[in-house]
Amino acid sequence: MNKEKIFSMLGLARRAGRLAYGHDAVKQSVIKKRACMLIFCSDVSPRLVRDFEYTVQKQNANIPLFKTSLTMEEIYFYAGCRAGVIAVEDENFSNKIISLLIQEENANGN
Numbered sequence: 270m271n272k273e274k275i276f277s278m279l280g281l282a283r284r285a286g287r288l289a290y291g292h293d294a295v296k297q298s299v300i301k302k303r304a305c306m307l308i309f310c311s312d313v314s315p316r317l318v319r320d321f322e323y324t325v326q327k328q329n330a331n332i333p334l335f336k337t338s339l340t341m342e343e344i345y346f347y348a349g350c351r352a353g354v355i356a357v358e359d360e361n362f363s364n365k366i367i368s369l370l371i372q373e374e375n376a377n378g379n
Contacts, residue, residue, distance in 0.1 A: 276347030290352035
C-alpha cells in the first residue's frame with residue numbers, strides 16, 4: 270500500500286530536516302520560496318486550504334497542493350509531526366511523494 274511508503278518518505282524528509290509543518294512554519298516556507306509542495310490532511314478546514322491557495326497565488330509560487338486522505342493522527346503516528354499542513358522543502362522528496370500520492374489517488378479511484 271502506498272500510504273506506508275508516503276509515511277516513510279515523510280519520516281525520512283523530517284529526519285533530514287526538509288519538512289515544515291504547522292500553519293506558521295509552512296506559510297514562511299512558501300514566502301521564503303523553500304516549499305516544493307504542500308500536503309493537507311483530510312481533517313483540516315476548507316478555510317486553511319483556501320488561505321494557502323491564496324498565499325501561494327500571492328507569492329506567484331508554482332507549488333503543487335495536495336489534499337490527501339491522510340489524517341493528522343496518521344501523520345503524527347508515522348512521521349512524528351502533528352500538523353494539518355506540511356511543506357516538503359526538498360525537490361527529490363517532493364517528486365517521490367507526489368508520485369506516491371498520485372498512485373494512491375489512482376488506486377482509490379479518485
